[in-house]
Amino acid sequence: MKRALITGITGQDGAYLSQLLLGKGYEVFGVIRRSSHRGVEDHRLRWLGIADRVTLLDGDLADLSSLVRIVKEVQPDEVYNLAAQSFVASSWRQPILTANITAIGVTHMLEALRAEKPDARFYQASSSEMYGLIQEEMQSETTPFYPRSPYAVAKLYGHWITVNYRESFGMHASSGILFNHESPLRGVEFVTRKVTDGVARIKLGLATELRLGNVDAKRDWGHARDYVKAMWLMLQQETPDDYVVATGRTTTVRDMCRIAFEHAGLDIERHLVIDPAFYRPAEVDVLLGNPAKAHRALGWQPETSLEQMIVEMVEADLARLRETTR
Ligand code: NAP
Ligand code: GDD
Numbered sequence: 001m002k003r004a005l006i007t008g009i010t011g012q013d014g015a016y017l018s019q020l021l022l023g024k025g026y027e028v029f030g031v032i033r034r035s036s037h038r039g040v041e042d043h044r045l046r047w048l049g050i051a052d053r054v055t056l057l058d059g060d061l062a063d064l065s066s067l068v069r070i071v072k073e074v075q076p077d078e079v080y081n082l083a084a085q086s087f088v089a090s091s092w093r094q095p096i097l098t099a100n101i102t103a104i105g106v107t108h109m110l111e112a113l114r115a116e117k118p119d120a121r122f123y124q125a126s127s128s129e130m131y132g133l134i135q136e137e138m139q140s141e142t143t144p145f146y147p148r149s150p151y152a153v154a155k156l157y158g159h160w161i162t163v164n165y166r167e168s169f170g171m172h173a174s175s176g177i178l179f180n181h182e183s184p185l186r187g188v189e190f191v192t193r194k195v196t197d198g199v200a201r202i203k204l205g206l207a208t209e210l211r212l213g214n215v216d217a218k219r220d221w222g223h224a225r226d227y228v229k230a231m232w233l234m235l236q237q238e239t240p241d242d243y244v245v246a247t248g249r250t251t252t253v254r255d256m257c258r259i260a261f262e263h264a265g266l267d268i269e270r271h272l273v274i275d276p277a278f279y280r281p282a283e284v285d286v287l288l289g290n291p292a293k294a295h296r297a298l299g300w301q302p303e304t305s306l307e308q309m310i311v312e313m314v315e316a317d318l319a320r321l322r323e324t325t326r
Pocket of ligand 2: 086087088089126127128129178179180181189190191192194211212213214215217218219253278279280283284287
C-alpha cells in the first residue's frame with residue numbers, strides 16, 4: 001500500500017486529492033494545524049465522507065521540526081505540498097506571513113524530505129498567478145513570469161526552489177502550475193464561491209445584493225476534482241517535470257456570475273453591486289492557460305465545464321443554506 005502525505009489536507013484540493021488517493025488504495029496522511037476550534041477544521045473531509053479514512057498529524061509549514069518528525073514517522077512514498085496562505089487579497093495585508101508559509105514553507109518541506117525520505121516523490125502547488133502581468137496571450141511552461149501580488153512572489157519562490165532541489169539533489173520534485181480551480185468546497189472568500197453562495201442567499205431571501213470588485217478580470221476556471229488528478233499523474237511519471245494545468249478557456253468574472261444568476265432564475269442587474277472595496281492594489285487582468293503538455297505527456301483532460309461546475313456549486317450552496325436555516 002502506497003503512503004501519501006498531504007500538507008493542506010483540510011483545504012479544497014487536499015480534500016479532493018485525499019478522496020482520489022483513497023480510491024486508488026493509498027494510505028493517506030495529512031498535516032493539520034493546531035486550532036482552538038478543533039472539530040471544524042476537517043469539514044471538507046467530512047463533506048466528502050472520508051474524514052475517518054485519513055490520518056491527521058499535528059504540524060505547521062512554518063515549523064521545520066514538526067515536518068521532520070512527521071516525515072520520519074510516515075515515511076511517505078509521495079508528498080503533496082498544498083499548504084499555503086492561498087488568498088491573493090490577504091497577501092497584501094499579511095505579506096510576511098505569506099512569504100513565511102507560501103515561500104519558505106516549501107523549503108521546510110523539501111528539507112524535511114531531504115533529511116528523512118529523499119527518495120519520496122514531491123509535488124509543489126504552483127500557481128498561474130505567477131504569470132501576473134501576462135507576457136504571452138496563452139501561458140505555457142515556457143512563458144516568463146511577472147508576479148503581481150505578495151502571494152504570487154511567494155509562489156514563484158516555491159516554484160524555483162522545487163526546480164532547484166530537483167536539479168541540485170536529484171529529487172523527484174515536480175511543480176504543477178495550476179490555473180484557478182473551484183468546487184463546492186472552495187473557500188467562500190474566493191470569487192466563484194462568493195458568487196454561488198451569494199446567489200443562493202438571494203434566492204432564499206437571506207440577502208438582496210452581491211457586492212464584487214473587478215468583474216472585468218478574466219480567469220481560466222476548472223474543477224478541483226479534475227485538477228487533483230493531474231497532481232497525481234505528475235508523480236507517476238518516471239522523471240519529474242513542470243506542467244501547466246488549465247482548460248484553455250477564459251471567462252470574465254461578470255460572465256461567470258451570469259451563469260450562477262441565470263441558473264437560479266435571478267436578474268443579475270437587480271442584485272450585483274460593484275464595490276471598489278474589493279479592488280486589489282495590483283490586478284491580474286487575464287489568465288489563459290495552455291495545457292498542451294499535460295494533455296500530451298500526462299494524458300490529462302479536464303472533464304467538467306465552467307457551466308456544469310457553477311451549477312453544481314449553486315446547488316450545493318442552496319442545499320447547505322436550506323439545511324442551516326431550517
Ligand atoms: P485552501 O483551500 O486555501 O487550502 C490551504 C490549506 O493550507 C489549508 O488546509 C490550510 O489549513 C493549510 N495551511 C495554511 N497555512 C498553513 C500552515 N502554516 N501550516 C500548515 N498548513 C497550512 O487552498 P486550495 O485551493 O486547496 O489550494 C491548494 C494549494 O494550491 C495552495 O497552495 C494554493 O496556493 C495552490 N493553488 C490553488 C489554486 C486554486 O485555484 N485553488 C490554483 C493554483 C495554486 P487550514 O485549513 O488550517 O486553514
Ligand atoms: N475574491 C474576490 N472577491 N475576487 C473578486 C471579487 C471579490 O469580491 N470581485 C472581483 N474579483 C476578482 C479578483 O480581483 C480576481 O481578478 C478574480 O476575481 C479572481 O479572484 P479569486 O477568486 O480571489 O482568485 P485569484 O485568481 O485571485 O487566486 C486564486 O487562483 C490562483 C490561481 O490563479 C487562488 O486560488 C490562488 O491561491 C491561486 O493560486
